[in-house]
Amino acid sequence: MPIYRYYCEECKKEYKMLMSMKDEDPKCPECGKKMVKQLPRIQIKSNTGSSCSSGSCSGCSGCSS
Numbered sequence: 001m002p003i004y005r006y007y008c009e010e011c012k013k014e015y016k017m018l019m020s021m022k023d024e025d026p027k028c029p030e031c032g033k034k035m036v037k038q039l040p041r042i043q044i045k046s047n048t049g050s051s052c053s054s055g056s057c058s059g060c061s062g063c064s065s
């Protein structure tokens with residue numbers, strides 16, 4: 001099952017939630033408000049230290065500047 005990241009704007013916290021087939025937005029375990037689904041971050045390992053193939057990530061030295 002995929003793990004999604006949800007952000008609670010009320011608590012300013014991010015939670016990782018394991019989701020089933022249901023596509024409902026989970027509620028914050030602390031305040032009970034609906035959380036905002038975060039887009040999955042794609043991690044690209046860069047061995048060269050130059051820009052990665054995406055050109056717009058924030059994880060490598062070539063794209064972050």
Ligand SMILES: [Zn+2]
Pocket residue numbers: 008009010011012028029030031032033
């Ligand atoms: Zn909350």
